[in-house]
Amino acid sequence: MNPDFSDQKILIRELEKGNHLALVYLMDTYHKSLCVYIYSLSSDYEGAQDIVQNVFIKVWMDRHKLHAVKSIRNFLYKSVYNGFIDQWRKDKRMLAIEAKHLENLNTIIEDNSDELLEKQIALINIEIENLPQKCKETFLLSKREGLTNIEIANFMNVSIRTVESQMNKAFRILRKKLASNANIIELLIYMGNIIALY
Known part of the structure; x- marks a missing residue:
């Protein structure tokens, strides 16, 4: 009973x-x-x-x-x-941060040739492929497929905390690998926006 x-x-x-x-x-x-x-x-x-x-x-x-x-x-x-x-509160802070990043992103796109942007995006993709498997899967589901953390957690059958941890780990690794090029870091933050263009 x-x-x-x-x-x-x-x-x-x-x-x-x-x-x-x-x-x-x-x-x-x-x-x-x-x-x-x-x-x-x-x-x-x-x-x-x-x-x-x-x-x-x-x-x-x-x-x-x-x-x-x-x-x-x-x-x-x-x-x-x-x-x-x-x-x-988080969204309010992010609006200010995103406005600055989007301004930088627009500047990068305007100031660089298509060929250079393609090379930078190719470099990002190479480093993404070198991520640990779970990190890579999580990162691509977020940035390439546009899934939310909850959707990723359901798809991968893991907790939301695990998704957040994998995303943080991916960004930490990629920032370290790409630290020599500030433009690439901006592209990385808004990777989903850029993939739609190239």
């Missing part, structure tokens, strides 16, 4: 024990309403789904701390709201 997950105390207890059915119940019960809530704040459906998914992952990863939660519903809504605020 399955536990009565509608009883919050039982639900939290089963989550802490690692009962996957409890997690399924939690997601079935709250996923849609949480997405609607965050969408009402952001008007970004995909972004809302990412935030909610990240919260459920964090709940599962930190399930041993749930005994302190008095209301699972309030806890989830507060968590996704905090996730929205964190993303908003």
Whole structure:
């Protein structure tokens, strides 16, 4: 007989024990309403789904701390709201950073011949091929296929943290290999934009 997950105390207890059915119940019960809530704040459906998914992952990863939660519903809504605020702050910072990078990128494209750009992109591709296998797969799914971290995690059947770790490792290796050419670093950051042109 399955536990009565509608009883919050039982639900939290089963989550802490690692009962996957409890997690399924939690997601079935709250996923849609949480997405609607965050969408009402952001008007970004995909972004809302990412935030909610990240919260459920964090709940599962930190399930041993749930005994302190008095209301699972309030806890989830507060968590996704905090996730929205964190993303908003990150996006605000990134807008300023991206504006500068895009300005630099446009300058590179305007100031260099097609032949030189092709050589620089070829050099990037060579170094990408030399990345460790998992790093390369993750990097290409992100930069060449345009997948989000969550989509990559689902495709590769790994955690989002693993995807982030592989992406950071890939960028760290590539920056080190290509450090002698600042222009190439700018191209690397916006590789997806450049591939569309060449």
